[in-house]
Amino acid sequence: xxxxxxxxxxxxxxxxxxxxxxxxxxxxxxxxxxxxxxxxxxxxxxxxxxxxxxxxxxxxxxxxxxxxxxxxxxxxxxxxxxxxxxxxxxxxxxxxxxxxxxxxxxxxxxxxxxxxxxxxxxxxxxxxxxxxxxxxxxxxxxxxxxxxxxxxxxxxxxxxxxxx
Amino acid sequence: xxxxxxxxxxxxxxxxxxxxxxxxxxxxxxxxxxxxxxxxxxxxxxxxxxxxxxxxxxxxxxxxxxxxxxxxxxxxxxxxxxxxxxxxxxxxxxxxxxxxxxxxxxxxxxxxxxxxxxxxxxxxxxxxxxxxxxxxxxxxxxxxxxxxxxxxxxxxxxxxxxxxxxxxxxxxxxxxxxxxxxxxxxxxxxxxxxxxxx
Numbered sequence: 001x002x003x004x005x006x007x008x009x010x011x012x013x014x015x016x017x018x019x020x021x022x023x024x025x026x027x028x029x030x031x032x033x034x035x036x037x038x039x040x041x042x043x044x045x046x047x048x049x050x051x052x053x054x055x056x057x058x059x060x061x062x063x064x065x066x067x068x069x070x071x072x073x074x075x076x077x078x079x080x081x082x083x084x085x086x087x088x089x090x091x092x093x094x095x096x097x098x099x100x101x102x103x104x105x106x107x108x109x110x111x112x113x114x115x116x117x118x119x120x121x122x123x124x125x126x127x128x129x130x131x132x133x134x135x136x137x138x139x140x141x142x143x144x145x146x147x148x149x150x151x152x153x154x155x156x157x158x159x160x161x162x163x164x
Numbered sequence: 165x166x167x168x169x170x171x172x173x174x175x176x177x178x179x180x181x182x183x184x185x186x187x188x189x190x191x192x193x194x195x196x197x198x199x200x201x202x203x204x205x206x207x208x209x210x211x212x213x214x215x216x217x218x219x220x221x222x223x224x225x226x227x228x229x230x231x232x233x234x235x236x237x238x239x240x241x242x243x244x245x246x247x248x249x250x251x252x253x254x255x256x257x258x259x260x261x262x263x264x265x266x267x268x269x270x271x272x273x274x275x276x277x278x279x280x281x282x283x284x285x286x287x288x289x290x291x292x293x294x295x296x297x298x299x300x301x302x303x304x305x306x307x308x309x310x311x312x313x314x315x316x317x318x319x320x321x322x323x324x325x326x327x328x329x330x331x332x333x334x335x336x337x338x339x340x341x342x343x344x345x346x347x348x349x350x351x352x353x354x355x356x357x358x359x360x361x362x
Contacts, residue, residue, distance in 0.1 A: 048302035051291040084338060087276060091334070094280045095287035102233040102288040103295065107303065113230040114296070116305040148276065156344045 010150050011070065013143055018066035020140035021093075024133045025059040028052060031129035035122050044123040051096075051103040052130070058096035059137060062089050062144070083155050086148045093141045097134065104130055180350035183339050184255055190332035191248035194282065197325035198241035201289075204228045204322070206315040226308070226315040233292040234319075240285030241326060244278045244333065251275075255350060263349050272344050275337040282333055286326040293319055 034043045046052040066089075069082060108127065110118035120127040206226045211219040228234040251271065254261075261267070297316060299307035309316040 042302070044302070049300065050294055054291070083341060087279065087334075087337065087341075090276075090280055091283045094284040098236075098284035098288040099291040102236075102292050105232060106292070106295070106305075111231065113226070114305070114308050116303070119303050145280075149273070152272070152341065152344075 006150075007074065010147070010154075013147050013150065014066055014070055017140050017143035017147060018063055018070065020136050020143060021059045021063040021066060024136035024140060025056055025063060027129055027136060028056050028059070028133035031126050031133065033123045033126040042122075044119070044126040046130070049100075049103050049107075051099040055096045055100040055133070055137065058092045059140070062093055062140065065089055079151070080155055083148075083151045086144065086151050090141070090144045090148055093137065093144055097137045097141055100130075100134055100137070104134060177350065179339065180255075180348075183336065183350075184252065186332055186336050186339070187248050187252050187255070190329050190336060191245050191252065193325045193329040193332060194241045194245040194248065197322045197329060198238050198245060200318055200325065201228055201234060201241070201322035202238045204234075204315060204318045206312050208312065210311070226312040228319075231292055233288040237285045237289040237322070237326065240281050241329070244282045244329065247274060247278050259349075263347075265347065268340075268344050268347055272337070272340040275333070275340045279330070279333045279337045282326065283330050286323065286330050289319075289326070290323055293323060 028046050032043065032045050034041060036042070046056060065085065072078060072082070104127075106116060106118075107130075108118055108120045110116050205228070207223060208226075209221050209223045212222045213220045228238065251274075254271075293316070295305060297307060297309045299305055
């Protein structure tokens with residue numbers, strides 16, 4: 001009974017992580033704004049920054065992986081691989097979120113020493129959508145850390161909390 | 165299966181030496197990345213204009229503290245190298261300590277956390293350096309590497325060391341997780357017997 005609730009809990013966690021990664025992906029891809037000033041029109045898209053492209057790709061990979069693991073049968077031998085792959089996906093999520101945050105922070109505050117002006121004043125809606133995507137990515141990361149701990153527990157199950 | 169062979173390899177004492185060697189390498193890589201980026205500073209004088217016939221000079225400094233991503237890079241690399249130093253100390257001097265499953269579990273979890281930390285730091289610094297090297301036409305951000313070449317070179321060296329640390333930490337974490345499944349004490353006095361793979 002306890003095992004069944006644990007398994008259902010893990011499934012719910014993975015479904016939520018899949019949803020969060022998918023949401024981050026979709027919100028970042030649909031962020032686009034056109035602004036014009038002084039007869040110059042500029043369009044801000046997610047493809048302008050390499051870090052945002054990496055964020056989209058990483059979240060796409062994580063979404064596809066989560067979707068596939070949702071259908072993994074309980075007695076499969078592949079659960080040992082799931083531990084390592086969960087670690088790799090968590091690494092992907094942290095690195096993409098951290099890179100996108102670093103670039104978005106420069107876009108919002110600028111970098112006075114390098115002469116880089118902030119762009120959020122000109123394209124506020126783009127900035128808001130990017131912020132939303134980053135928050136969804138952070139939620140996906142937290143869920144994945146919990147999932148990683150659960151996969152570790154399910155592989156080395158009888159060994160925890162024992163004194164050898 | 166390849167997984168069970170890896171698990172068997174993790175239980176012999178030879179793999180204990182491999183783990184120790186990998187930890188020493190990771191410690192040196194992350195420490196050198198933190199030090200090189202922490203001492204990264206370049207001051208240059210430029211001619212910004214002309215007043216009549218005399219050129220007007222201004223001095224500009226490029227420091228790692230100007231960019232929050234680099235500050236995070238230095239702090240994270242210092243933390244990961246400290247973690248590796250602690251693990252090396254436990255490995256070498258922890259033979260008298262109680263060998264429980266809690267110890268192995270905490271080592272595995274700490275290794276996993278540090279893998280994610282160092283990968284986040286290395287990636288953030290890498291993407292910021294890419295903007296600094298190539299500029300960004302859409303946001304109208306000029307590149308700075310043509311003016312501060314030494315600063316960029318030192319930063320690139322620190323980044324390479326950090327990415328080497330990422331790969332090493334990932335391997336160390338995989339070995340620590342496999343040691344959880346088949347616990348074996350890494351002491352030089354007793355010869356370890358590999359346990360049977362279920």
